[in-house]
Amino acid sequence: MYIIDRRLNPGGKSLANRQRFLRRAKAQIQRAVRQTAGDRDITDLERGGEVSIPADGVREPSFRRSGEGGINDHILPGNKRFVEGDTIDRPPGGGGGGSSAGNSGEGEDDFRFALSREEFLDLFLEDLELPDLAKRRLATVEVQGMRRAGYSVTGSPVNLALLRSMRNALSRRIAMRRPKPSEIAKLKEEIALLEQEGESERILELRQELEKLNLRARRFPYIDPVDLRYRRFEPVSRPVAQAVMFCLMDVSGSMTEHMKDLAKRFYMLLYIFLTRRYKHVEIVFIRHTHEAKEVDEDTFFHSPETGGTVVSSALREMQRIVTERYPPENWNIYAAQASDGDNSPNDGATSAALLRDVILPACQYYAYLEVGSDHDRMQAGFINHKTALWQTYESLQDDGLNIAMRKVNHRREIYPVFRELFRRRDAEARAP
Amino acid sequence: MSLIEKDTLLFHGADWDFGAIQRVYDAIQQIAIDELGLDVYPNQIEVITAEQMLDAYASIGMPLFYKHWSFGKRFATHEAGYRQGLMGLAYEIVINSNPCISYIMEENTATMQTLVIAHAAFGHNHFFKNNYLFKEWTDADGILDYLQFAKSYIARCEERHGQNAVEKVLDAAHALMSHGVHRYPRKKRPDLRSEERRERERQIHREQTFNDLWRTVPSKGGAPKVALSDERRRALLELPQENILYFLEKSAPRLQPWQREILRIVRQIAQYFYPQRQTKVMNEGCATYCHYRIMTRLHETGQISDGAFFEFLQSHTNVTRQPEYDDPHYGGINPYALGFGMMQDIERICTRPTAEDRDWFPDIAGCDDAMGVLRNVWANYRDESFISQYLSPHLMRQWRLFHLVDDPDHPELVIEAIHDERGYRRLRRSLSRQYDVGWTDPDIQVVDVDLAGDRRLILHHHVLNRTLLHKDDAQRVLQMIANLWGYDVVLKEVEAATGAIFQEHVAHPHETLF
Numbered sequence: 032m033y034i035i036d037r038r039l040n041p042g043g044k045s046l047a048n049r050q051r052f053l054r055r056a057k058a059q060i061q062r063a064v065r066q067t068a069g070d071r072d073i074t075d076l077e078r079g080g081e082v083s084i085p086a087d088g089v090r091e092p093s094f095r096r097s098g099e100g101g102i103n104d105h106i107l108p109g110n111k112r113f114v115e116g117d118t119i120d121r122p123p124g125g126g127g128g129g130s131s132a133g134n135s136g137e138g139e140d141d142f143r144f145a146l147s148r149e150e151f152l153d154l155f156l157e158d159l160e161l162p163d164l165a166k167r168r169l170a171t172v173e174v175q176g177m178r179r180a181g182y183s184v185t186g187s188p189v190n191l192a193l194l195r196s197m198r199n200a201l202s203r204r205i206a207m208r209r210p211k212p213s214e215i216a217k218l219k220e221e222i223a224l225l226e227q228e229g230e231s232e233r234i235l236e237l238r239q240e241l242e243k244l245n246l247r248a249r250r251f252p253y254i255d256p257v258d259l260r261y262r263r264f265e266p267v268s269r270p271v272a273q274a275v276m277f278c279l280m281d282v283s284g285s286m287t288e289h290m291k292d293l294a295k296r297f298y299m300l301l302y303i304f305l306t307r308r309y310k311h312v313e314i315v316f317i318r319h320t321h322e323a324k325e326v327d328e329d330t331f332f333h334s335p336e337t338g339g340t341v342v343s344s345a346l347r348e349m350q351r352i353v354t355e356r357y358p359p360e361n362w363n364i365y366a367a368q369a370s371d372g373d374n375s376p377n378d379g380a381t382s383a384a385l386l387r388d389v390i391l392p393a394c395q396y397y398a399y400l401e402v403g404s405d406h407d408r409m410q411a412g413f414i415n416h417k418t419a420l421w422q423t424y425e426s427l428q429d430d431g432l433n434i435a436m437r438k439v440n441h442r443r444e445i446y447p448v449f450r451e452l453f454r455r456r457d458a459e460a461r462a463p
Numbered sequence: 464m465s466l467i468e469k470d471t472l473l474f475h476g477a478d479w480d481f482g483a484i485q486r487v488y489d490a491i492q493q494i495a496i497d498e499l500g501l502d503v504y505p506n507q508i509e510v511i512t513a514e515q516m517l518d519a520y521a522s523i524g525m526p527l528f529y530k531h532w533s534f535g536k537r538f539a540t541h542e543a544g545y546r547q548g549l550m551g552l553a554y555e556i557v558i559n560s561n562p563c564i565s566y567i568m569e570e571n572t573a574t575m576q577t578l579v580i581a582h583a584a585f586g587h588n589h590f591f592k593n594n595y596l597f598k599e600w601t602d603a604d605g606i607l608d609y610l611q612f613a614k615s616y617i618a619r620c621e622e623r624h625g626q627n628a629v630e631k632v633l634d635a636a637h638a639l640m641s642h643g644v645h646r647y648p649r650k651k652r653p654d655l656r657s658e659e660r661r662e663r664e665r666q667i668h669r670e671q672t673f674n675d676l677w678r679t680v681p682s683k684g685g686a687p688k689v690a691l692s693d694e695r696r697r698a699l700l701e702l703p704q705e706n707i708l709y710f711l712e713k714s715a716p717r718l719q720p721w722q723r724e725i726l727r728i729v730r731q732i733a734q735y736f737y738p739q740r741q742t743k744v745m746n747e748g749c750a751t752y753c754h755y756r757i758m759t760r761l762h763e764t765g766q767i768s769d770g771a772f773f774e775f776l777q778s779h780t781n782v783t784r785q786p787e788y789d790d791p792h793y794g795g796i797n798p799y800a801l802g803f804g805m806m807q808d809i810e811r812i813c814t815r816p817t818a819e820d821r822d823w824f825p826d827i828a829g830c831d832d833a834m835g836v837l838r839n840v841w842a843n844y845r846d847e848s849f850i851s852q853y854l855s856p857h858l859m860r861q862w863r864l865f866h867l868v869d870d871p872d873h874p875e876l877v878i879e880a881i882h883d884e885r886g887y888r889r890l891r892r893s894l895s896r897q898y899d900v901g902w903t904d905p906d907i908q909v910v911d912v913d914l915a916g917d918r919r920l921i922l923h924h925h926v927l928n929r930t931l932l933h934k935d936d937a938q939r940v941l942q943m944i945a946n947l948w949g950y951d952v953v954l955k956e957v958e959a960a961t962g963a964i965f966q967e968h969v970a971h972p973h974e975t976l977f
Binding site: 032033034035036037038040042043044045047048049050051052053054055081089090091092093094095096097098101102103104105106107108109110111113114115116117118119120121142143144145 | 481484485488492505506507508509510511512514515517518521522530531532533534535536538539540542543546562566569584626630634637638639640641642785786787788789790796862863864865866867868869870871874875876877878879880881882883885886890893894896897905907924926927928929930931932933934935936937939940943
């Protein structure tokens, strides 16, 4: 008997099968994921979790008898009162009899299973892409790193490429016809044999030959400095994989809880999305009324504040933080602003100028999300009402500046809007 | 007193280590071989984690298997169930191979490991080695090597022909797996070891005999066709044929050699599992009976403590519980319960027979050699014959079995038989029939094809009890057959007695498979 401890064997043997399964049911799973994401709390999104897809796409059919029709026999345990010849009314719902029937309905159910966080987000964020702006390349800072790049004849001993060196040595030995140790041994053996027999002439000849071989073996060493090869590394520059995300929000009295909730959802999506693309993502929360302040997340979303609305104050605060802590040459900067669109009338020009001259050049991406209340939709349909801030930003957009704007009224619109903002360019090109 | 007891105990508490497993194994071996007279393959016990157990579940319990999405699906189901706590994992998985491999989980307590070793490494192992079906149909020596070959062969095919092409063939083959077994012994014993070599030889033969010149030889237009009689034509194709996979592998006109080989692989594996489907009750009954005897003996000899024995009894009774039909937990007859109940009943008949037992089982009643009888039973029966031979009136009364008939032509359900003098035999016959795979699987055969004509493949389903095939599934599977066959396929559902046709399914091939 053998006892083998397999616990340390690599796990995940089914991974390849699982990937095949996901690939096969991809369209359905993706639909399910989108739907789940709509229903679910945004904070839950990161967790992955259970989805259910119609069983149809992953059905494994076989020849089997249908559960309906035909005579069915059942042998059941636990008889309490029946005697032979008794009859029982059919249980409602037809089909089989007794409680054992109906085990054939399995095929129609939905197929439920769990997705890991990675898989969930992959499917969730598929065909989204960070906006590929011209400016991005300027802002993307590179750090130096090393990369393998073939072999060199010089280098430090730790980088010695043993296999390559020995291969070179072998080919050189073959090319130079260096005698093999076995040849020399054989010759020696022969000489020893002849010495025993005492045959002199032949011995002399062989000894000469042996000497020649030995000389040759010394002249062409087993391994020579010319054989040595070293692994070569060359410096490459890699883009910085860090990003900072600015969340700007108006928290004046006109912003309701509903609006803040919408904004929060959008920020969460953006955060998840950025963490997929960058190794390191920081978030800065700036809230503003008539004056702006950097706060932590909890205060940002929950602490009430009163006052007027001056958007430029938030932009100034952002400018300050950027210059202090996030130099644009080292950081990829993303900003998302949420507001109900109010702004004090004399601030429009200031904000526009700030954005145009300072903020937008530093940012990879600036998104403005105008949040409305649930019943706003109707109103918006009747009179195409444009808020003060919307008008300001629209003028910037008309000037060809890159600023993304969307209006959102309801939770379920958040995700589609987000998708629209970050849709992959080629996907857009394909779409009519 | 307590000192002596401590000396004989194999382990203390719930924790185990490899030394304890070795001691437990040796103690069990002594009981199993010397007292019960079991005959087993050499054992190999492998300790695995829960995650690895899930992996093993996904690939039908085999340690290595080719890749296919359906295993991923199975894994996903099990995983979801396991994570939510809906489903516990099995304590063990045992593989019919030589040496016999048993997986045991690291989470098990020492008592559970003891139980598992007694159950799998001796109970199942003995059954695998001695039952006639396993001897006839499986090749325990070669199975692991064969699976290795299958895995690498299919991986090679995927590299060469693309995952999609291979997946299509595998999908179709899996759908036909239940109709890819030979039910009657053929000339040769299975020899999986030589399969890999034979595949290679076929390939080499094809390469050696390939001659491009044949292509250029002008054919004699309109050579006189030998008109074969229908009889002769069918005989040449070995028709009628119920092994559909075999038929497709040998006769489908448009399959590539690698596609045939994949069909062959799936067929071999289906054949390997065929005995397990027919011996579920006996196999589990044998293992459960063995572990019960062994654990009891270990406790009697003071090798496991009272606490451990109670722990064992608790899990044993859980496994052998049979809820009654009106219980919300009822899910059909539990093979562990039925098997164990019958084995114990045989033991009772051998040692303490009643007058009724002497009537019903004159050859074994009171013979006093229960193990001898059981070993004979385990070697020479399958579920169907076992039940029809050994289900005793005593057990039927104990279980209060009754037979319910659901005939759609009747307005009501009818109790056909119960556990009384008039019903015993009928009850036993109907129950044993439910374990006859020839009865439970739909009987589908390839009946005819004219290879020289339109090559339309004709299949018949011999309808039993007027139960037709699940329509949607049948159509899908038929489509897969058509894709493999390359021409139209018809499936007729025929009543065997009258020849009346209930239904006809037709499928046309998609060209995309080739």
